[in-house]
Amino acid sequence: MTETNQQFYSFPAPAKLNLFLHIIGQRSDGYHQLETIFQFLDHSDTIEIRKTQGNSIELLTPIDGVLHEDNLIVKAARLLQNHLLKKNHSVNSLFLGAQIKITKILPMGGGLGGGSSNAATILLALNTLWQANLSTTELAKLGLSLGADVPIFIYGFAAFAEGVGEELTAVYPEESWFLVSKPNVSISTASIFTDADLTRNTAKVNFNDDIGKLDIDLCHNDCQTLVIKKYPEVAKLLAWLVEYAPSRMTGTGACIFSRFDTEQEACRIQSLLPSGIISFVAKGVNTSPLRSAIKNLITLQAENAGY
Numbered sequence: 001m002t003e004t005n006q007q008f009y010s011f012p013a014p015a016k017l018n019l020f021l022h023i024i025g026q027r028s029d030g031y032h033q034l035e036t037i038f039q040f041l042d043h044s045d046t047i048e049i050r051k052t053q054g055n056s057i058e059l060l061t062p063i064d065g066v067l068h069e070d071n072l073i074v075k076a077a078r079l080l081q082n083h084l085l086k087k088n089h090s091v092n093s094l095f096l097g098a099q100i101k102i103t104k105i106l107p108m109g110g111g112l113g114g115g116s117s118n119a120a121t122i123l124l125a126l127n128t129l130w131q132a133n134l135s136t137t138e139l140a141k142l143g144l145s146l147g148a149d150v151p152i153f154i155y156g157f158a159a160f161a162e163g164v165g166e167e168l169t170a171v172y173p174e175e176s177w178f179l180v181s182k183p184n185v186s187i188s189t190a191s192i193f194t195d196a197d198l199t200r201n202t203a204k205v206n207f208n209d210d211i212g213k214l215d216i217d218l219c220h221n222d223c224q225t226l227v228i229k230k231y232p233e234v235a236k237l238l239a240w241l242v243e244y245a246p247s248r249m250t251g252t253g254a255c256i257f258s259r260f261d262t263e264q265e266a267c268r269i270q271s272l273l274p275s276g277i278i279s280f281v282a283k284g285v286n287t288s289p290l291r292s293a294i295k296n297l298i299t300l301q302a303e304n305a306g307y
């Protein structure tokens, strides 16, 4: 790789599901203490990046409804850049700029974590392209300041999460097929977490010292109970879906995932969905597809450097 005429490299930013979501308390700063299992989906936004001279961060494909300065892609790139400049890392500071393009397919504000996933992809990809060599732990710490969901996308393994979602233990839930359906409503995470009616005192899960033995179907999503009370559209779609497969809301909603043994069965039920419902079929995966993309780039960089 030469330092002039840089090429674009492509990286996935996958969706996540909260296979269950329990709220066990609230911290004094207002943040909620959660217990959840995160699993990734093989369904991703695609982010293309090339490093540039100077330090400008350019998002060449704006996202409708998200201001440039508010976009988690731009925020993540700036955060890493400032961190590297401040800490005087041994990076080539002449090349700390980037041009970025995104192809967005994940519904926004649906509980699939797309914004956080975009931010994590930017942090990991720029760390590699800029040859900054920050550790995963350092990147996850930086990412947490952008959103509670960013660390899971940085680590890239399915996990039981505690704290605000940043204390992670690897788990290996079954990699089922999912039909993900989005009711026609938009729900902000903050509006659910500030609602007085949210259940905040679910008992801690008891694994009998073995997380692998947890029966996910016996767990629930505390946000779902509130959301179906407030949004009849979600209640109606959920009631329809549970007739066909075990179904539950992810995160603070509004997307609902329905679990199937085969892709064919998931697609068959998708074809029956009421009209006007956005949906997709994807496989649950315990390793984020981003990990192999980063590994490939590191290999390529090593080859180009003549190792």
Ligand SMILES: C[C@@](CO)(OP(=O)(O)O)[C@H](O)COP(=O)(O)OP(=O)(O)OC[C@H]1O[C@@H](n2ccc(N)nc2=O)[C@H](O)[C@@H]1O
Binding pocket: 018, 021, 030, 031, 032, 033, 034, 036, 110, 111, 112, 113, 116, 146, 147, 148, 149, 150, 163, 164, 165, 189, 190, 193, 250, 251, 252, 253
């Ligand atoms: C609920 C979860 C579950 O995975 O997912 P989503 O439904 O958003 O995808 C996450 O914890 C969301 O993480 P994320 O979307 O990164 O949230 P943040 O930007 O950090 O916070 C948005 C707002 O939600 C509230 N918040 C968030 C996380 C948390 N554990 N407790 C909270 O009270 C805070 O009021 C904050 O102002």
Ligand SMILES: Nc1ncnc2c1ncn2[C@@H]1O[C@H](COP(=O)(O)OP(=O)(O)O)[C@@H](O)[C@H]1O
Binding pocket: 063, 065, 066, 070, 071, 072, 073, 107, 108, 109, 110, 111, 112, 113, 114, 115, 116, 117, 118, 189, 251, 253
């Ligand atoms: N790159 C981005 N992709 C998606 N949403 C973004 C992005 N940057 C900022 N946002 C904001 O974050 C909000 C939450 O988005 P998202 O992560 O997709 O949903 P959720 O937190 O429900 O999983 C969006 O409604 C949008 O205003």
